[in-house]
Amino acid sequence: MDDWTRAAFERLLSLAQSDTGQSRRAANFLLAWWNADSLGGFDMADLFGVDSAIAADMGMVFTWLAGQDVASYPTEYRAAIEALIEQWRPDVWARIKASG
Numbered sequence: 001m002d003d004w005t006r007a008a009f010e011r012l013l014s015l016a017q018s019d020t021g022q023s024r025r026a027a028n029f030l031l032a033w034w035n036a037d038s039l040g041g042f043d044m045a046d047l048f049g050v051d052s053a054i055a056a057d058m059g060m061v062f063t064w065l066a067g068q069d070v071a072s073y074p075t076e077y078r079a080a081i082e083a084l085i086e087q088w089r090p091d092v093w094a095r096i097k098a099s100g
Contacts, residue, residue: 001074005064008057009074015054016084022050027088029058033065034073034081039089 001009009030016027025046032042047055065072074081086093 001064001072005060008060009077012054012057012061013077013080013084017080017087022054024088025050026054026058027084029061030081031084031088033061034085038092039085 012026012030015023016030017023028040028046029042031039036042047058050058082093085096
């Protein structure tokens with residue numbers, strides 16, 4: 001991930017760790033990237049519910065992803081993503097923890 005995209009991703013990750021409507025939308029975006037099948041997709045209309053700077057960060061991450069030849073995930077941020085799952089998808093997190 002290039003520096004500009006990493007910075008955008010980290011801003012979204014930081015925002016997603018809060019508890020606001022914009023945080024929820026940032027979390028939805030990041031979790032859809034991590035695993036949309038089990039964590040839910042991202043509603044494009046949610047772009048209208050975030051500030052333009054946040055939407056730009058989402059766009060930067062999306063554009064970077066679109067340029068990859070193979071699927072790419074921010075695995076070095078696994079612990080932070082798992083914390084988002086626990087925060088925003090507690091039912092999924094409980095199933096993950098129960099299955100060991």
